[in-house]
Amino acid sequence: xINLEVDIAGVKLKNPIITASxxxxxxxxxxxxxxxxxxxxxxxxxxxxxxxxxxxxxxIAETPSGILNSVGLQNAGLAYFMKYEIPxxxxxxxxxxxNISGCTIEENCEIAKRLGNLVDLIELNVSCPNVKExxxxxxxxxxxxxxxxxxxxxxxxxxxxxxLSPNVTDIKEIAKAAEEGGADALSLINTILGMxxxxxxxxxxxxxxxxxxxxxxxKPVAVRMAWEVSxxxxxxxxxxxxxxxxxxxxxxxxAGATAVAVGTANLVNPTACVDIKKEFIxxxxxxxxxxxxxxxxxxxxx
Amino acid sequence: xxKTHMCKLISKKTLAGDVIDMKVQFPEESKPGQFIHVSCGDxxxxxxxxxxxxxxADWLRFTFAVRGKGTKKLAQYNTGDFLNILGPLGNGxxxxxxGDKTPLVIGGGIxxxxxxxxxxxxxxxxxxxxxxxxxxxxxxxxEFKGTCARVHIATDDGSYGHKGFVTDxxxxxxxxxxxxxxYACGPSSMMAAVKKIAEDENIYCxxxxxxxxxxxxxxxxxCVCKSKGEYVKVCQNGPTFDSKEVDFDD
Numbered sequence: 331x332i333n334l335e336v337d338i339a340g341v342k343l344k345n346p347i348i349t350a351s352x353x354x355x356x357x358x359x360x361x362x363x364x365x366x367x368x369x370x371x372x373x374x375x376x377x378x379x380x381x382x383x384x385x386x387x388x389x390i391a392e393t394p395s396g397i398l399n400s401v402g403l404q405n406a407g408l409a410y411f412m413k414y415e416i417p418x419x420x421x422x423x424x425x426x427x428x429n430i431s432g433c434t435i436e437e438n439c440e441i442a443k444r445l446g447n448l449v450d451l452i453e454l455n456v457s458c459p460n461v462k463e464x465x466x467x468x469x470x471x472x473x474x475x476x477x478x479x480x481x482x483x484x485x486x487x488x489x490x491x492x493x494l495s496p497n498v499t500d501i502k503e504i505a506k507a508a509e510e511g512g513a514d515a516l517s518l519i520n521t522i523l524g525m526x527x528x529x530x531x532x533x534x535x536x537x538x539x540x541x542x543x544x545x546x547x548x549k550p551v552a553v554r555m556a557w558e559v560s561x562x563x564x565x566x567x568x569x570x571x572x573x574x575x576x577x578x579x580x581x582x583x584x585a586g587a588t589a590v591a592v593g594t595a596n597l598v599n600p601t602a603c604v605d606i607k608k609e610f611i612x613x614x615x616x617x618x619x620x621x622x623x624x625x626x627x628x629x630x631x632x
Numbered sequence: 633x634x635k636t637h638m639c640k641l642i643s644k645k646t647l648a649g650d651v652i653d654m655k656v657q658f659p660e661e662s663k664p665g666q667f668i669h670v671s672c673g674d675x676x677x678x679x680x681x682x683x684x685x686x687x688x689a690d691w692l693r694f695t696f697a698v699r700g701k702g703t704k705k706l707a708q709y710n711t712g713d714f715l716n717i718l719g720p721l722g723n724g725x726x727x728x729x730x731g732d733k734t735p736l737v738i739g740g741g742i743x744x745x746x747x748x749x750x751x752x753x754x755x756x757x758x759x760x761x762x763x764x765x766x767x768x769x770x771x772x773x774x775e776f777k778g779t780c781a782r783v784h785i786a787t788d789d790g791s792y793g794h795k796g797f798v799t800d801x802x803x804x805x806x807x808x809x810x811x812x813x814x815y816a817c818g819p820s821s822m823m824a825a826v827k828k829i830a831e832d833e834n835i836y837c838x839x840x841x842x843x844x845x846x847x848x849x850x851x852x853x854x855c856v857c858k859s860k861g862e863y864v865k866v867c868q869n870g871p872t873f874d875s876k877e878v879d880f881d882d
Contacts, residue, residue: 384856397678546677
């Protein structure tokens, strides 16, 4: 029996497979395809204090080995999440990570406070590229990253994960700032800001003009950043960006991730997370690895 | 638990120019108005949503126009190949609201495909108004004749049938006063016009909408349309909507 259990800031995940926020809604639809107990944790769709209607469509476009999206944090708001989505997810033996995406520091503090310990972990989204206020504006400045992390942490009853943006010159600097602010874990990467233009209509393919790039196209960037961040902090890292297979999971863990999140793959196949988990177990098995910790940060750098 | 299906392609035809008609073995029953989400093959990441054109107990037929990278790749499959299909997805048409008199199906261009299966289910009184740009693009006329009491064809340039838009034919047809429901699928300008006409005449109207889609099952929230001021998911809340629920204001 291979030991798959990992620890994120004191929260034990039965395996390192998490869903990436915004690619899984709140689990209801996917629960018709497999038992959510299969997952290490469910990271829910971004929550804002009030309901948000999101951006104008089209919100998605396919690019080489990736997708661009600009949803704009559409969600039903915190009260709805607490009333309907938490009780639904609590029926499953898996951990809940609440991704919070307030427009202001105060809004994020308020959401964290009201969530209390009804969820297992909070992921602070300082990296959404598709909204005018908050989002990536917080996560590209180390001073603001430290400040928002510190303030939200004061309002958190559960460990705080800070989700980092790749849209920066030096992600290590932002990771360090989040750590100094009191983050208990880091997750990376959010999407890479991108753009696609239809050469016949001369229009961008997204109504928001730009969007966030995800999928296999971003994986090497994400792996590099996971490796860079793991070299400057001992905080647990949740790695993500284009994971489509069990080997991709291993790659992120070798780079330094303690757990991983699967995102775009869920859009391609509803059973992606469990398929990837099976492949990952096969990888461990074939390599005679009986504890997943053996591969965390085990990359042999030249 | 729901799952994806590996489906054997049992026939493939080219209808007109770039329109491909495929029939696959399919293990689930589907309703008119539902769609399938198809893997197009290597190099295409997202599935492509395609409306169900007709279906039986163990087969399903879908028709699509070759437009972009995905459909181009999908068109390369041949009889005997297997397709990875997710579905049937979405809500079918509300056949129970067809009323006592004549139900009408209205389609523009590639919007006519989901209406064939629907017309079979609406009964022998059903009439169809089908619009195309020009004569060479007119397809499935005989098939609709087989399922409908009358088929009205309109072409933009007048090269076949009525000259003008399907909405011109619709207005003329409504004058008789025996239409009890309207089901439409086509470009959004056509749908907006049909919605207005139906609501002015106080006739039940249902629209099948299309929007660029991601997951097809409601988890990614990209394929939205505006409904009563809010964005709702076409894949999950639709693709069929009561016309009164849809805003075409932007």
